[in-house]
Amino acid sequence: MNYVRNYLMLPVVLAAAASLAFLPGKTAATGAIPHRIHRIQTHDHTASAPNVIDGQLHPELIQDKHAYRLFFLTAATAPAATIEDVNRQRDFLRPIQLSESQLLSVRIILADFKAQYLSAIAQHNASARAALANHTTPDIASFLTQRDNLVLSTKAAIENALGAETWARFNTHVQKEKSKMKVAAEGGAQ
Amino acid sequence: MKARTVLPLAFLGLLFFASHADAQTSCQVTPYYSNYATQSFDDSNFTLTQTVTTDGYGYMNIEFCLEANNAYHTPHGVNKITEPNGTVHGGAFSGSPVCAVNCYVFAQNTISFQGTPGDLDTDEVDGSVSCSVAGTFWQVGGLGATRFVQAYFKCDQSGGVCTVTAGARTYHRCNPQGDACDTVYLVNSPVVSGDWPLFGLLNAVNISLPRGGSICIVGRHGVRADMCTSPDPHP
Numbered sequence: 001m002n003y004v005r006n007y008l009m010l011p012v013v014l015a016a017a018a019s020l021a022f023l024p025g026k027t028a029a030t031g032a033i034p035h036r037i038h039r040i041q042t043h044d045h046t047a048s049a050p051n052v053i054d055g056q057l058h059p060e061l062i063q064d065k066h067a068y069r070l071f072f073l074t075a076a077t078a079p080a081a082t083i084e085d086v087n088r089q090r091d092f093l094r095p096i097q098l099s100e101s102q103l104l105s106v107r108i109i110l111a112d113f114k115a116q117y118l119s120a121i122a123q124h125n126a127s128a129r130a131a132l133a134n135h136t137t138p139d140i141a142s143f144l145t146q147r148d149n150l151v152l153s154t155k156a157a158i159e160n161a162l163g164a165e166t167w168a169r170f171n172t173h174v175q176k177e178k179s180k181m182k183v184a185a186e187g188g189a190q
Numbered sequence: 191m192k193a194r195t196v197l198p199l200a201f202l203g204l205l206f207f208a209s210h211a212d213a214q215t216s217c218q219v220t221p222y223y224s225n226y227a228t229q230s231f232d233d234s235n236f237t238l239t240q241t242v243t244t245d246g247y248g249y250m251n252i253e254f255c256l257e258a259n260n261a262y263h264t265p266h267g268v269n270k271i272t273e274p275n276g277t278v279h280g281g282a283f284s285g286s287p288v289c290a291v292n293c294y295v296f297a298q299n300t301i302s303f304q305g306t307p308g309d310l311d312t313d314e315v316d317g318s319v320s321c322s323v324a325g326t327f328w329q330v331g332g333l334g335a336t337r338f339v340q341a342y343f344k345c346d347q348s349g350g351v352c353t354v355t356a357g358a359r360t361y362h363r364c365n366p367q368g369d370a371c372d373t374v375y376l377v378n379s380p381v382v383s384g385d386w387p388l389f390g391l392l393n394a395v396n397i398s399l400p401r402g403g404s405i406c407i408v409g410r411h412g413v414r415a416d417m418c419t420s421p422d423p424h425p
Contacts, residue, residue, distance in 0.1 A: 051221070052330055056401050070226035073298065074241050088239050088300070091230035094410075097377055118296070125286075125293040132259060132290045137251050143294065169357065169377070177228060179405075182317070182330045184222040184246060 051185045059178035066183045069151045071174050073117065076110035096169045098162070105161040113154040120146055217255035219248040219291065221328040225317030227269075233393035233409020236338055239302040242269040244285070244317035247294045248328075258291045261323040265297035268316035271336060279303040295319060305338040305395070308424035312336075313397065332400030339371055339394040341422035342415055345386060352386045359386055361408075364418035367425055371396045371406035380412045389415040391423070 053061045075092055077085040089107060098106060124143040131138040159167045223246030230239045244265045252258040265285035272278050285297025297317075305311065316331030345352035346360035353359070358375035366372040371394050379385060380392045392412035398404040 052223075054330075054401065056399055056403065066224060070224060070243055070245075073243050073245070073296075074226060074228055084302075087232070088230065088302070091232050091239060092228075092241075094230070095377055121294045121296055125289060128290045128293045131292065132252060135253055135256070135259075137253060138292050140247060140249060140292065140294075172357075177226075180228050180399075181224065181226045183224045186222075 052182050053185055055178040055181040055183070059175070059181075061185075062178045062181055062183050063186075064174075065148050065151050067174055067178050067181060068155050069117075069147070070181055070183075071177055072110055072113050072151065072154055075106075076114035077107060079111045079115060081107070081111070095173050096166070098166065102162055102166060106158055109154060109157045109161065113150065116150055117147070120150065217250060217252070217257050217261075219250045219321070219324075219327060221248050221319065222246050223248075223265075223295075223317070223319055223328050225267075225330050227315035227317075227331070229395070229397060229407065231395045231407040231409055233395075233411045236305045236307060236393065236395075237302055238271070238305050238336065238338075238395055239300060240269060240271065240280070240313070240315070241298065241300040242267045242283075242315050242317065243296075243298045244319070245294070245296045246319075248291065248319065248321075250291050252291065257323065261291050261321055262289050263291055263293060263295060264289065264320050264322070265295040266316075266318045266320060266326075267297055267299055268314050268331065269299045269301050270314040271301065271303060272312040272314075273306070274309055274311065291321070305336070307338045307340040307393070310335055310337045315400075334400050335398040337369075337396045337398075338424065339396055339422075340424040341365065341371070341392065341394070342418055342420055343374070343380070343390050343392045343412075344418045345388050345390075347388075352388060361390070361392070363422075364389075364420075365422050365425060369396050369398070369406070370404040371408075374406050374408050376408055378410050380408050380410055381414055382411055383414070387414040389418050391415045 055062050055067075075089060077089050081089075086107070090103065093103065093106065120143065124138070124140075128138040158170065162170060223244060225242070225244045227240065227242045229241075231237070232239070244267050248263055250258065266282065267284075268282050269280045270278060270282075271280060280299070280301035280303075283297065283299040285295050286293075289295055313334040313336045314331070315334070316329065318326050318329035318331075320326045342364040343361040344364055346362060349355060356375075358377050361374050361376060361380070363372045374394070381387055381390055390412045391414075393409040394406055396404055396406050
Protein backbone atom coordinates (compact mmCIF):
# COMPACT_ATOMS: atom_id res chain seq x y z
CA MET A 1 0.00 0.00 0.00
CA ASN A 2 2.84 2.40 0.93
CA TYR A 3 4.60 1.48 -2.28
CA VAL A 4 1.57 2.53 -4.37
CA ARG A 5 1.06 5.74 -2.38
CA ASN A 6 4.68 6.87 -2.83
CA TYR A 7 4.53 6.47 -6.58
CA LEU A 8 1.19 8.29 -6.74
CA MET A 9 2.83 11.26 -4.99
CA LEU A 10 5.62 11.51 -7.54
CA PRO A 11 3.64 13.26 -10.34
CA VAL A 12 2.15 15.66 -7.80
CA VAL A 13 5.58 16.65 -6.53
CA LEU A 14 6.95 17.00 -10.06
CA ALA A 15 4.03 19.22 -11.08
CA ALA A 16 4.57 21.45 -8.06
CA ALA A 17 8.28 21.69 -8.81
CA ALA A 18 7.66 22.56 -12.45
CA SER A 19 5.24 25.34 -11.51
CA LEU A 20 7.78 26.78 -9.08
CA ALA A 21 10.41 26.81 -11.80
CA PHE A 22 8.24 29.04 -13.97
CA LEU A 23 7.38 31.55 -11.27
CA PRO A 24 8.62 35.08 -12.10
CA GLY A 25 11.77 36.25 -10.38
CA LYS A 26 11.48 38.36 -7.26
CA THR A 27 11.49 42.12 -7.92
CA ALA A 28 13.92 44.46 -6.23
CA ALA A 29 11.19 46.14 -4.17
CA THR A 30 7.56 45.47 -3.48
CA GLY A 31 5.18 47.24 -5.79
CA ALA A 32 7.82 48.18 -8.33
CA ILE A 33 7.67 47.57 -12.06
CA PRO A 34 10.73 45.62 -13.06
CA HIS A 35 12.16 45.81 -16.53
CA ARG A 36 14.18 42.92 -17.77
CA ILE A 37 16.73 43.99 -20.29
CA HIS A 38 17.37 40.49 -21.58
CA ARG A 39 13.67 39.89 -22.20
CA ILE A 40 12.88 42.93 -24.27
CA GLN A 41 10.38 41.19 -26.49
CA THR A 42 8.07 40.30 -23.60
CA HIS A 43 8.74 43.35 -21.47
CA ASP A 44 5.72 45.44 -20.60
CA HIS A 45 6.65 49.07 -21.34
CA THR A 46 3.90 50.34 -19.14
CA ALA A 47 3.05 54.05 -19.07
CA SER A 48 1.81 53.97 -15.50
CA ALA A 49 3.89 54.08 -12.35
CA PRO A 50 2.14 52.28 -9.50
CA ASN A 51 4.83 52.98 -6.89
CA VAL A 52 4.31 56.73 -7.28
CA ILE A 53 2.52 58.85 -4.67
CA ASP A 54 0.24 61.29 -6.47
CA GLY A 55 0.21 64.50 -4.44
CA GLN A 56 -3.13 65.49 -5.92
CA LEU A 57 -4.67 62.47 -4.20
CA HIS A 58 -2.41 62.03 -1.17
CA PRO A 59 -0.34 65.16 -0.44
CA GLU A 60 0.09 63.98 3.16
CA LEU A 61 2.14 61.00 1.97
CA ILE A 62 4.78 63.15 0.26
CA GLN A 63 7.67 63.70 2.61
CA ASP A 64 8.89 67.24 3.16
CA LYS A 65 12.42 66.40 2.01
CA HIS A 66 11.07 65.51 -1.45
CA ALA A 67 8.64 68.44 -1.63
CA TYR A 68 11.30 70.97 -0.65
CA ARG A 69 13.82 69.49 -3.07
CA LEU A 70 11.43 69.79 -6.01
CA PHE A 71 10.25 73.24 -4.93
CA PHE A 72 13.81 74.57 -4.47
CA LEU A 73 14.86 73.18 -7.87
CA THR A 74 11.95 74.95 -9.53
CA ALA A 75 12.30 78.22 -7.67
CA ALA A 76 16.06 78.48 -8.13
CA THR A 77 17.62 80.60 -10.81
CA ALA A 78 21.02 80.13 -12.39
CA PRO A 79 23.87 82.03 -10.65
CA ALA A 80 23.93 84.42 -13.63
CA ALA A 81 20.19 84.97 -13.74
CA THR A 82 18.61 87.10 -16.46
CA ILE A 83 15.92 89.71 -15.79
CA GLU A 84 13.39 87.19 -17.10
CA ASP A 85 14.66 84.55 -14.66
CA VAL A 86 14.36 86.97 -11.74
CA ASN A 87 10.85 88.01 -12.76
CA ARG A 88 9.82 84.39 -13.15
CA GLN A 89 11.17 83.66 -9.67
CA ARG A 90 9.36 86.69 -8.29
CA ASP A 91 6.05 85.45 -9.74
CA PHE A 92 6.70 81.92 -8.53
CA LEU A 93 7.41 83.03 -4.95
CA ARG A 94 4.74 85.76 -4.87
CA PRO A 95 2.28 83.77 -2.69
CA ILE A 96 4.90 83.77 0.09
CA GLN A 97 4.95 87.61 0.17
CA LEU A 98 8.69 88.13 0.42
CA SER A 99 10.19 91.59 0.75
CA GLU A 100 12.83 92.62 -1.80
CA SER A 101 15.66 91.92 0.63
CA GLN A 102 14.17 88.53 1.55
CA LEU A 103 13.78 87.71 -2.12
CA LEU A 104 17.44 88.51 -2.72
CA SER A 105 18.51 86.29 0.19
CA VAL A 106 16.37 83.41 -1.05
CA ARG A 107 17.70 83.89 -4.58
CA ILE A 108 21.31 83.55 -3.42
CA ILE A 109 20.60 80.52 -1.20
CA LEU A 110 18.62 78.71 -3.92
CA ALA A 111 21.20 79.37 -6.64
CA ASP A 112 23.84 77.84 -4.37
CA PHE A 113 21.53 74.89 -3.65
CA LYS A 114 21.00 74.14 -7.32
CA ALA A 115 24.70 74.39 -8.13
CA GLN A 116 25.57 71.98 -5.30
CA TYR A 117 22.75 69.62 -6.28
CA LEU A 118 23.90 69.43 -9.91
CA SER A 119 27.51 69.00 -8.81
CA ALA A 120 26.56 66.12 -6.48
CA ILE A 121 24.64 64.42 -9.30
CA ALA A 122 27.62 64.73 -11.66
CA GLN A 123 29.88 63.25 -9.00
CA HIS A 124 27.51 60.35 -8.29
CA ASN A 125 27.02 59.62 -11.99
CA ALA A 126 30.77 59.45 -12.53
CA SER A 127 30.99 56.87 -9.74
CA ALA A 128 28.00 55.01 -11.25
CA ARG A 129 29.85 54.76 -14.57
CA ALA A 130 32.99 53.51 -12.83
CA ALA A 131 30.98 50.95 -10.85
CA LEU A 132 29.31 49.76 -14.03
CA ALA A 133 32.69 49.19 -15.64
CA ASN A 134 33.60 46.96 -12.68
CA HIS A 135 30.22 45.16 -12.66
CA THR A 136 29.42 46.50 -9.22
CA THR A 137 26.43 48.50 -7.97
CA PRO A 138 27.20 52.13 -7.03
CA ASP A 139 26.56 53.42 -3.52
CA ILE A 140 23.26 55.21 -4.06
CA ALA A 141 22.55 55.38 -0.33
CA SER A 142 25.42 57.77 0.42
CA PHE A 143 24.40 59.98 -2.50
CA LEU A 144 20.80 60.12 -1.26
CA THR A 145 22.01 61.08 2.20
CA GLN A 146 24.10 63.86 0.67
CA ARG A 147 21.14 65.01 -1.43
CA ASP A 148 18.71 65.06 1.49
CA ASN A 149 21.21 66.81 3.78
CA LEU A 150 21.63 69.49 1.13
CA VAL A 151 17.86 70.04 1.13
CA LEU A 152 17.79 70.20 4.92
CA SER A 153 20.65 72.71 5.15
CA THR A 154 19.07 74.87 2.43
CA LYS A 155 15.75 74.81 4.26
CA ALA A 156 17.48 75.85 7.48
CA ALA A 157 19.34 78.67 5.71
CA ILE A 158 16.12 80.06 4.22
CA GLU A 159 14.28 79.75 7.52
CA ASN A 160 17.11 81.64 9.20
CA ALA A 161 17.08 84.36 6.54
CA LEU A 162 13.32 84.87 6.57
CA GLY A 163 12.41 84.67 10.23
CA ALA A 164 9.62 82.63 11.78
CA GLU A 165 6.59 84.51 10.42
CA THR A 166 7.66 84.55 6.77
CA TRP A 167 9.00 81.02 7.04
CA ALA A 168 5.55 79.86 8.17
CA ARG A 169 4.12 81.28 4.92
CA PHE A 170 6.93 79.64 2.94
CA ASN A 171 6.19 76.25 4.52
CA THR A 172 2.44 76.62 4.01
CA HIS A 173 3.00 77.33 0.32
CA VAL A 174 5.30 74.31 -0.15
CA GLN A 175 2.71 72.09 1.54
CA LYS A 176 0.09 73.34 -0.95
CA GLU A 177 2.44 72.69 -3.85
CA LYS A 178 2.59 68.99 -2.90
CA SER A 179 -0.67 68.59 -4.82
CA LYS A 180 1.30 69.16 -8.05
CA MET A 181 3.99 66.59 -7.25
CA LYS A 182 4.36 62.90 -8.00
CA VAL A 183 6.99 61.21 -5.88
CA ALA A 184 8.21 57.61 -5.79
CA ALA A 185 7.16 55.62 -2.77
CA GLU A 186 10.27 54.85 -0.81
CA GLY A 187 11.67 51.32 -0.87
CA GLY A 188 14.74 49.44 0.17
CA ALA A 189 17.12 51.43 -2.00
CA GLN A 190 16.14 54.74 -0.47
CA MET B 191 11.70 3.63 0.30
CA LYS B 192 13.89 6.50 1.50
CA ALA B 193 15.33 6.93 -1.97
CA ARG B 194 11.86 7.08 -3.48
CA THR B 195 10.97 10.00 -1.17
CA VAL B 196 14.26 11.84 -1.35
CA LEU B 197 14.67 11.82 -5.12
CA PRO B 198 11.51 13.79 -5.97
CA LEU B 199 12.27 16.24 -3.19
CA ALA B 200 15.81 16.73 -4.52
CA PHE B 201 14.37 17.35 -7.97
CA LEU B 202 11.95 19.87 -6.48
CA GLY B 203 14.83 21.66 -4.77
CA LEU B 204 16.85 21.75 -7.98
CA LEU B 205 14.02 23.36 -9.93
CA PHE B 206 13.36 25.87 -7.13
CA PHE B 207 17.05 26.84 -7.14
CA ALA B 208 16.89 27.27 -10.91
CA SER B 209 13.95 29.68 -10.60
CA HIS B 210 15.71 31.63 -7.84
CA ALA B 211 18.93 31.86 -9.84
CA ASP B 212 16.94 33.29 -12.74
CA ALA B 213 15.78 36.13 -10.50
CA GLN B 214 19.32 36.92 -9.50
CA THR B 215 20.71 36.98 -13.01
CA SER B 216 17.92 39.08 -14.50
CA CYS B 217 18.27 42.85 -15.00
CA GLN B 218 15.54 44.45 -12.95
CA VAL B 219 15.20 48.16 -12.32
CA THR B 220 13.14 49.65 -9.52
CA PRO B 221 12.22 53.25 -10.40
CA TYR B 222 12.51 56.02 -7.82
CA TYR B 223 11.62 59.11 -9.82
CA SER B 224 9.70 62.29 -9.02
CA ASN B 225 7.87 64.81 -11.13
CA TYR B 226 6.65 68.33 -10.37
CA ALA B 227 4.71 70.56 -12.73
CA THR B 228 3.83 74.04 -11.54
CA GLN B 229 2.74 77.41 -12.87
CA SER B 230 3.05 81.10 -12.11
CA PHE B 231 1.05 83.93 -13.62
CA ASP B 232 1.95 87.51 -14.49
CA ASP B 233 -1.35 89.19 -15.29
CA SER B 234 0.21 92.49 -16.36
CA ASN B 235 0.37 90.85 -19.80
CA PHE B 236 -1.44 87.53 -19.11
CA THR B 237 1.81 85.56 -19.21
CA LEU B 238 1.70 82.03 -17.85
CA THR B 239 4.96 80.31 -16.94
CA GLN B 240 4.99 76.55 -16.50
CA THR B 241 7.93 74.48 -15.24
CA VAL B 242 8.19 70.70 -15.35
CA THR B 243 10.89 68.94 -13.33
CA THR B 244 11.81 65.25 -13.22
CA ASP B 245 14.55 63.77 -11.06
CA GLY B 246 15.47 60.47 -9.44
CA TYR B 247 17.11 57.17 -10.17
CA GLY B 248 16.51 53.57 -11.05
CA TYR B 249 17.97 50.98 -8.72
CA MET B 250 19.43 47.84 -10.24
CA ASN B 251 21.77 45.22 -8.82
CA ILE B 252 24.07 44.96 -11.82
CA GLU B 253 26.49 42.37 -10.50
CA PHE B 254 24.61 39.63 -12.35
CA CYS B 255 23.52 41.76 -15.29
CA LEU B 256 26.15 41.98 -18.01
CA GLU B 257 23.69 43.65 -20.39
CA ALA B 258 23.72 46.76 -18.18
CA ASN B 259 27.13 47.70 -19.61
CA ASN B 260 25.54 48.85 -22.85
CA ALA B 261 22.39 50.43 -21.41
CA TYR B 262 21.75 54.01 -20.37
CA HIS B 263 18.77 55.89 -18.99
CA THR B 264 17.43 59.21 -20.22
CA PRO B 265 14.85 61.46 -18.54
CA HIS B 266 12.19 63.01 -20.75
CA GLY B 267 9.28 65.32 -20.30
CA VAL B 268 6.52 67.16 -22.07
CA ASN B 269 5.74 70.77 -21.25
CA LYS B 270 3.25 71.92 -23.83
CA ILE B 271 0.33 74.31 -24.04
CA THR B 272 -1.82 74.42 -27.17
CA GLU B 273 -4.03 77.40 -27.92
CA PRO B 274 -7.51 76.97 -29.49
CA ASN B 275 -6.13 78.20 -32.83
CA GLY B 276 -3.56 75.38 -32.83
CA THR B 277 -0.56 77.46 -31.80
CA VAL B 278 1.73 75.26 -29.70
CA HIS B 279 4.00 76.55 -26.93
CA GLY B 280 6.74 74.26 -25.66
CA GLY B 281 6.86 70.53 -26.39
CA ALA B 282 8.98 67.52 -25.53
CA PHE B 283 12.34 67.80 -23.80
CA SER B 284 15.07 65.46 -22.58
CA GLY B 285 17.71 65.54 -19.88
CA SER B 286 21.14 64.00 -19.76
CA PRO B 287 21.27 61.77 -22.87
CA VAL B 288 24.05 59.39 -21.74
CA CYS B 289 23.74 58.12 -18.22
CA ALA B 290 24.60 54.68 -16.78
CA VAL B 291 21.71 52.53 -15.54
CA ASN B 292 22.20 53.42 -11.87
CA CYS B 293 22.76 57.10 -12.47
CA TYR B 294 20.67 59.94 -11.02
CA VAL B 295 18.79 61.92 -13.64
CA PHE B 296 17.55 65.48 -13.65
CA ALA B 297 15.55 67.22 -16.34
CA GLN B 298 13.77 70.54 -16.19
CA ASN B 299 11.95 72.69 -18.68
CA THR B 300 10.21 76.07 -18.41
CA ILE B 301 7.89 77.68 -20.92
CA SER B 302 6.28 81.11 -20.86
CA PHE B 303 3.64 82.43 -23.17
CA GLN B 304 1.16 85.24 -23.37
CA GLY B 305 -2.37 83.94 -23.11
CA THR B 306 -5.58 85.47 -24.36
CA PRO B 307 -8.35 86.23 -21.84
CA GLY B 308 -11.27 83.87 -22.45
CA ASP B 309 -9.19 81.22 -24.23
CA LEU B 310 -9.32 77.59 -23.13
CA ASP B 311 -5.92 76.04 -23.88
CA THR B 312 -4.86 72.39 -23.70
CA ASP B 313 -2.12 71.78 -21.17
CA GLU B 314 0.09 68.69 -21.37
CA VAL B 315 2.68 67.88 -18.71
CA ASP B 316 4.53 64.61 -18.54
CA GLY B 317 7.65 63.08 -17.05
CA SER B 318 9.22 59.81 -18.13
CA VAL B 319 12.45 57.84 -18.13
CA SER B 320 13.55 55.55 -20.93
CA CYS B 321 16.15 52.81 -21.10
CA SER B 322 18.20 52.51 -24.28
CA VAL B 323 17.55 48.77 -24.26
CA ALA B 324 14.11 48.34 -22.69
CA GLY B 325 12.33 51.54 -23.73
CA THR B 326 10.17 53.76 -21.52
CA PHE B 327 9.79 52.14 -18.11
CA TRP B 328 8.47 55.03 -15.98
CA GLN B 329 5.93 57.68 -16.90
CA VAL B 330 3.56 60.07 -15.16
CA GLY B 331 1.47 63.01 -16.34
CA GLY B 332 -1.48 63.73 -18.51
CA LEU B 333 -3.66 66.33 -20.18
CA GLY B 334 -5.24 69.29 -18.47
CA ALA B 335 -6.73 72.61 -19.56
CA THR B 336 -5.91 76.25 -18.90
CA ARG B 337 -8.45 79.08 -19.08
CA PHE B 338 -7.49 82.73 -18.87
CA VAL B 339 -10.16 84.60 -16.98
CA GLN B 340 -11.09 88.25 -16.53
CA ALA B 341 -14.06 88.36 -14.19
CA TYR B 342 -15.81 90.23 -11.38
CA PHE B 343 -15.17 89.20 -7.80
CA LYS B 344 -16.53 90.24 -4.42
CA CYS B 345 -14.64 90.08 -1.16
CA ASP B 346 -16.22 87.83 1.45
CA GLN B 347 -18.09 89.70 4.20
CA SER B 348 -19.20 86.84 6.41
CA GLY B 349 -16.76 87.76 9.21
CA GLY B 350 -16.82 91.52 8.57
CA VAL B 351 -15.84 93.48 5.49
CA CYS B 352 -13.07 91.59 3.71
CA THR B 353 -11.43 90.30 6.87
CA VAL B 354 -8.29 88.21 6.97
CA THR B 355 -8.81 84.55 7.81
CA ALA B 356 -5.78 82.27 8.19
CA GLY B 357 -3.59 84.90 6.56
CA ALA B 358 -5.75 85.31 3.47
CA ARG B 359 -8.76 87.23 2.21
CA THR B 360 -11.55 85.35 0.49
CA TYR B 361 -13.02 86.52 -2.81
CA HIS B 362 -16.02 84.94 -4.57
CA ARG B 363 -16.79 85.22 -8.25
CA CYS B 364 -19.87 87.27 -8.99
CA ASN B 365 -20.74 84.84 -11.79
CA PRO B 366 -19.56 81.40 -10.62
CA GLN B 367 -18.47 78.92 -13.27
CA GLY B 368 -18.07 75.78 -11.15
CA ASP B 369 -14.27 75.77 -11.02
CA ALA B 370 -11.47 76.71 -8.62
CA CYS B 371 -11.76 80.41 -9.50
CA ASP B 372 -15.25 80.59 -7.95
CA THR B 373 -13.70 81.13 -4.52
CA VAL B 374 -10.08 82.19 -4.07
CA TYR B 375 -7.99 82.89 -0.98
CA LEU B 376 -5.61 85.75 -1.61
CA VAL B 377 -2.49 86.70 0.32
CA ASN B 378 -1.53 89.42 -2.16
CA SER B 379 -3.74 92.31 -3.18
CA PRO B 380 -5.40 91.52 -6.54
CA VAL B 381 -5.42 95.15 -7.72
CA VAL B 382 -2.73 97.58 -8.84
CA SER B 383 -3.45 100.01 -6.00
CA GLY B 384 -2.46 97.34 -3.48
CA ASP B 385 -5.58 97.55 -1.36
CA TRP B 386 -8.50 95.18 -0.90
CA PRO B 387 -11.60 96.42 -2.75
CA LEU B 388 -15.04 95.06 -2.00
CA PHE B 389 -15.61 94.53 -5.73
CA GLY B 390 -12.93 93.99 -8.34
CA LEU B 391 -12.45 93.09 -11.99
CA LEU B 392 -9.64 90.57 -11.55
CA ASN B 393 -7.35 88.61 -13.82
CA ALA B 394 -6.89 84.91 -13.18
CA VAL B 395 -5.95 81.64 -14.75
CA ASN B 396 -7.83 78.42 -14.01
CA ILE B 397 -5.75 75.27 -14.52
CA SER B 398 -7.64 71.97 -14.71
CA LEU B 399 -5.57 69.04 -13.49
CA PRO B 400 -5.30 65.67 -15.25
CA ARG B 401 -7.05 63.75 -12.44
CA GLY B 402 -9.87 66.26 -12.13
CA GLY B 403 -10.16 69.34 -9.97
CA SER B 404 -8.46 72.61 -10.74
CA ILE B 405 -6.33 75.38 -9.29
CA CYS B 406 -6.77 79.12 -9.73
CA ILE B 407 -4.04 81.74 -9.74
CA VAL B 408 -5.16 85.36 -9.39
CA GLY B 409 -2.89 88.15 -10.60
CA ARG B 410 -2.27 91.51 -8.95
CA HIS B 411 -3.14 93.84 -11.83
CA GLY B 412 -6.91 93.84 -11.47
CA VAL B 413 -8.98 96.99 -11.00
CA ARG B 414 -11.54 98.13 -8.48
CA ALA B 415 -15.19 97.72 -9.55
CA ASP B 416 -18.42 99.28 -8.29
CA MET B 417 -20.78 96.34 -8.41
CA CYS B 418 -21.15 92.60 -8.78
CA THR B 419 -23.94 92.42 -11.33
CA SER B 420 -22.16 92.95 -14.64
CA PRO B 421 -21.38 90.02 -16.93
CA ASP B 422 -17.73 88.93 -16.96
CA PRO B 423 -15.66 90.27 -19.91
CA HIS B 424 -13.88 86.89 -20.23
CA PRO B 425 -15.49 84.17 -18.08
